[in-house]
Amino acid sequence: MLLLACACGGNRATSDASDAVLDGTRDSAVMKLVAYVGGYGPNIAWYAVDPATGALAPSGSIAAFGASPSFLAIDRTRLYAVSEATSRVGAYTIDQASGALAFLEDASSGGTGPAHVSVDRSGKYVFVANYGDGSVAVLPVRTSGIGAPQQTLVVGSHAHQIIADPSNRYVFVPCLGANYVAQFAFDAATGMLTPNARLATAPGAGPRHLAFAPDGIHAYLINEVDSTLSALSLDPATGRLTPLQTVSTRAAGATGANTTAEVSVHPSGRFVYGSNRGDNNIVTYAIAPGTGMVSLVGHTSTQGTTPRSFTLDPSGAFLYAANQGSDSVVPFTIDPQSGLPSPTAAQVTATKPSYVGVLALP
Numbered sequence: 001m002l003l004l005a006c007a008c009g010g011n012r013a014t015s016d017a018s019d020a021v022l023d024g025t026r027d028s029a030v031m032k033l034v035a036y037v038g039g040y041g042p043n044i045a046w047y048a049v050d051p052a053t054g055a056l057a058p059s060g061s062i063a064a065f066g067a068s069p070s071f072l073a074i075d076r077t078r079l080y081a082v083s084e085a086t087s088r089v090g091a092y093t094i095d096q097a098s099g100a101l102a103f104l105e106d107a108s109s110g111g112t113g114p115a116h117v118s119v120d121r122s123g124k125y126v127f128v129a130n131y132g133d134g135s136v137a138v139l140p141v142r143t144s145g146i147g148a149p150q151q152t153l154v155v156g157s158h159a160h161q162i163i164a165d166p167s168n169r170y171v172f173v174p175c176l177g178a179n180y181v182a183q184f185a186f187d188a189a190t191g192m193l194t195p196n197a198r199l200a201t202a203p204g205a206g207p208r209h210l211a212f213a214p215d216g217i218h219a220y221l222i223n224e225v226d227s228t229l230s231a232l233s234l235d236p237a238t239g240r241l242t243p244l245q246t247v248s249t250r251a252a253g254a255t256g257a258n259t260t261a262e263v264s265v266h267p268s269g270r271f272v273y274g275s276n277r278g279d280n281n282i283v284t285y286a287i288a289p290g291t292g293m294v295s296l297v298g299h300t301s302t303q304g305t306t307p308r309s310f311t312l313d314p315s316g317a318f319l320y321a322a323n324q325g326s327d328s329v330v331p332f333t334i335d336p337q338s339g340l341p342s343p344t345a346a347q348v349t350a351t352k353p354s355y356v357g358v359l360a361l362p
Contacts (some may be wrong), residue, residue, distance in 0.1 A: 001320065009020045031362040033313055034059065034099030035320060037329055038069040038081055041351030044092075046099050054318035054331040055345035065090040070354045073126070075119040080126055080146065082114035090116060091145035096362055104145030109131060110137025110152040114148050116161040116209075121168035121169055125191040129162040129173060136162050136173055138191050141151035151192055151230075155182040161209045166216035170196065170239035174207035176224055181207055185239055200242045202226065209262055210234030214269040222249070222274045229263065229274050229285070231292050244292060249274045249283045250298045267316045271297070271339035275307040275321070282310060282332075284339050300341050304328045308354040318344070322353035329356055 018273075020226040033049035035056055044064055047056040067088070068304045078347045079101060080093040090106040096199050119141075120127065120269040126139040126146055134157045157177030164171050164186060171193055173182040180201040186192075201207045206225030212234075213219065219241060221230040231245040231343025234253030249260050258278030265272045272294060274283045281301050285294035302310075304323025312319050312334070332341035 031314065032360055033280045034095070035116075035329075035356060035358045035362060036062070036072055036074060036079065036099075036101075036205060037322065037350045037353050038068060038072045038355040039308075039322070039324065039351055039353040040068045041100070043351075044069050044072065044079075044081060044101060045350060046101065047098075047348065049313065049318070050345070053345050054313070054320075054333055056329065056331060056348045058236070058348065059098070060313055062092070062103065065103055065106045069196070071114075071116050072357060073117045073119050074357050074359050075123050076359075078123075078141070079118075080117050080119065082109060082117045082128060084113050084115070084131075087112050087114060087132070089114065089139060089146060089335075091126075091141075094359070095142065098191070099359065107139055107146050107148050108137075110139070110149035111135035113124065115159070118161075118163050120186070120188060120191075121165045121166070124188070124190050127162040127164070127171065129159040131158050131160060131176075134159050134175065134177070138193060153193060153195075156180060156198075160207075163210060163212075163273045165219075165234060165239070166212055166214075167236065170234070172210055172219075172241070174210055175280045176208055176222065179203060179205055179207065181210065181221065181241065183240055190224075196239050199232070199243070202228075202246070206259075208260065211265050211272070212265065213265045213287065213292065215292075218266060218287070220272045220294075222260045222265050223276070224261065226257045227260050227276065229260075229283075229294070231294050233292060244293040247285070247294060247296070249276055250279075251283075252290050254279050255274050262310050264310065264312055266312060266334070266339060267314065273310070273312075273319070273341075274312055276304070277306045277308065277325075280305050280307060280323075282307065284322060284341070284342055286339060297338060298340055300332070303330045303347060305344055309356050311357050313358045314360050318358075320358065321358045322350070324352050324354050327351060327353070329353055
C-alpha cells in the first residue's frame with residue numbers, strides 16, 4: 001500500500017511512494033484512493049478520489065473526539081488527529097475497504113496547543129508537536145488505540161512539526177518562534193528521543209515544516225515568517241542537517257503580506273512545492289539531481305485563500321490544496337514534465353480546512 005499524506009515525512013509509507021512515479025509514469029488509475037480532510041470544524045471527512053480526474057466525492061464524516069481536528073496523520077490502518085482546544089490526540093481505525101473511520105481512544109498530547117502529529121516509520125509511535133508550550137511528546141501505539149505520552153521534552157518556542165527521517169533514526173522539530181530546527185536521535189526500539197544539536201535559521205525566518213526527498217539525504221524547510229524555502233542535506237552518520245541554499249517562495253514583484261505553510265516533495269524526487277498564504281498560491285521548484293538544489297518553475301493559484309495545507313497523491317498525479325480562508329479543497333493535476341499543478345476538477349466545501357491527506361487502500 002502506498003501513502004503520501006500532508007508532506008510531513010513522518011509516515012512510514014511515504015518513502016514507498018517514490019516507487020510510484022519514475023519518469024512521469026502515473027499509476028493512480030490502479031489505486032483506490034481516499035482523501036481525508038480536517039480543520040477548524042467539528043468533523044473529519046473523507047472523500048473517494050476519482051483515479052482518472054482526481055475529483056473528490058464525499059463519502060462520509062465522523063464527529064471529531066475534540067474540537068478542531070486541525071492536523072491529522074495517516075498510517076495505513078490508522079488515523080491520528082490532534083485537538084488544539086483540548087490538547088489531546090485521538091486514534092481512529094481506517095476501514096480498508098471503504099476508508100471509513102471509527103474512533104478508538106484519545107490521550108494527552110503531553111503539552112498545550114498541539115499543531116502537528118506524525119507516526120514513526122515503524123508505525124509503533126506517534127509524535128506530537130505542541131505549539132503552545134514548545135514541547136514534543138512520544139506516544140505508544142497500542143491495539144486499543146494510543147497510550148499516554150512515554151516521553152515529553154521542551155524543545156523550543158512554537159514547535160510546529162515533528163517528523164522522522166526516512167531511515168527512522170533521526171527526528172526533527174522546526175521551532176517557529178525560536179528560529180531553529182531541533183534535531184534528535186531516535187531509538188525505534190524504545191521510542192526515546194535524545195537531543196542531537198540544533199540547526200539555526202536566519203533570524204526571524206520562522207521555520208515551520210520540513211519534508212524529505214525520497215533519497216533520504218535531501219530535505220526542504222519552509223520558513224513561515226520570511227517566506228523562504230531552504231534546501232538541506234542530512235549527514236546519515238550524525239543525523240544533522242546542513243544548509244545548502246535558501247530561496248524566496250514568492251513571485252518576483254509580489255506585494256502585500258504573506259506567510260508560508262506547507263512543503264512537500266514529489267514522490268519522483270524531481271520537484272518540491274510550498275504554499276503561500278497571502279499570495280494564495282503553490283510555488284513549484286525543480287530539484288537538481290544529485291545536489292538537491294532547487295530552481296523556480298512557477299506559481300499556481302490555489303483558487304482560494306489561505307492555503308494552510310496541501311498534499312500529493314501517492315503516484316504524484318494529483319495535488320490537493322486546502323484553502324482554510326475560503327472553506328475549500330481544490331484538486332489539481334500535475335504535469336509530469338514541468339511539475340506544475342493545474343486545476344482539474346470541481347472544488348469541495350469544507351469548514352476551515354487545515355489538513356488534507358490521501359491514502360491508497362489495498
